[in-house]
Amino acid sequence: MVLPLASSAFAPLAPSDRPAFWAVTGRLGGVSRGPFNQANLADHVGDKLAAVSSNRASLATVVGLRSEQLVHMAPVHGASHAYVDSGGQAGEVDALITTSDTLGLVALGADCATVGIHAWGPESGVAIAAVHCGWKGLCADVLGATLSQLRSLGATKFQAVIGPAICGDCYQVGEERIRAVHEACPPDVALAALASTGGIDVRAGLFVALTVAGIPTQIVGGCTFENSEELFSYRRNNVTGRQGLVIRIGGASA
Numbered sequence: 001m002v003l004p005l006a007s008s009a010f011a012p013l014a015p016s017d018r019p020a021f022w023a024v025t026g027r028l029g030g031v032s033r034g035p036f037n038q039a040n041l042a043d044h045v046g047d048k049l050a051a052v053s054s055n056r057a058s059l060a061t062v063v064g065l066r067s068e069q070l071v072h073m074a075p076v077h078g079a080s081h082a083y084v085d086s087g088g089q090a091g092e093v094d095a096l097i098t099t100s101d102t103l104g105l106v107a108l109g110a111d112c113a114t115v116g117i118h119a120w121g122p123e124s125g126v127a128i129a130a131v132h133c134g135w136k137g138l139c140a141d142v143l144g145a146t147l148s149q150l151r152s153l154g155a156t157k158f159q160a161v162i163g164p165a166i167c168g169d170c171y172q173v174g175e176e177r178i179r180a181v182h183e184a185c186p187p188d189v190a191l192a193a194l195a196s197t198g199g200i201d202v203r204a205g206l207f208v209a210l211t212v213a214g215i216p217t218q219i220v221g222g223c224t225f226e227n228s229e230e231l232f233s234y235r236r237n238n239v240t241g242r243q244g245l246v247i248r249i250g251g252a253s254a
């Protein structure tokens with residue numbers, strides 16, 4: 001059984017809104033072995049597919065759904081999103097959006113950040129999004145693109161949760177990437193993301209971007225690189241699993 005690091009429900013944003021239940025996982029629980037020990041959720045990293053299927057089914061149970069109701073994506077480190085109305089693989093995008101209350105949107109990462117968003121508007125009702133974002137996604141502003149899409153659906157109020165990610169001290173990079181973040185991001189976002197000398201903290205940048213947009217945001221989990229007991233880190237282990245964030249409209253068993 002996949003054991004989430006944390007799970008909770010976003011309270012309704014207005015009387016006509018519905019809650020949105022989310023869970024953030026690490027590597028605890030689950031049946032994967034070896035470098036994917038234990039709760040790997042990715043089917044593209046070399047893990048046994050039967051183990052991944054079992055872990056995904058367990059993740060679905062955490063949010064009161066069946067495995068086939070989960071929606072997965074194949075991130076390409078861009079800013080594209082998919083609006084989805086059925087379970088399964090949504091393709092090469094970095095964000096998923098739905099207004100369906102029978103789907104769980106999944107974002108995976110192993111250093112990259114994952115973001116769950118609960119949105120509501122008086123005309124449109126409730127919508128949710130799951131976002132995958134590394135340094136390229138921060139530069140491409142996948143978060144901003146996702147929020148824009150939610151607004152175009154009618155959303156006016158938002159709240160968000162960000163899963164575990166690598167910190168700036170542990171994600172030391174070349175001058176080229178530092179410059180890319182500096183040039184692509186708004187000054188306050190770049191300042192937060194580049195606070196560690198020589199490193200990029202994507203999650204800090206996302207947190208500031210959400211906060212500046214007036215969106216209450218909570219952070220779950222620490223630095224993926226530093227916490228080898230509980231978290232997968234690609235930079236630390238290279239061959240490794242992926243943890244995840246899942247979000248659905250409604251309560252855990254709604």
Ligand SMILES: [Zn+2]
Nearest residue numbers: 167170223226
């Ligand atoms: Zn760190």
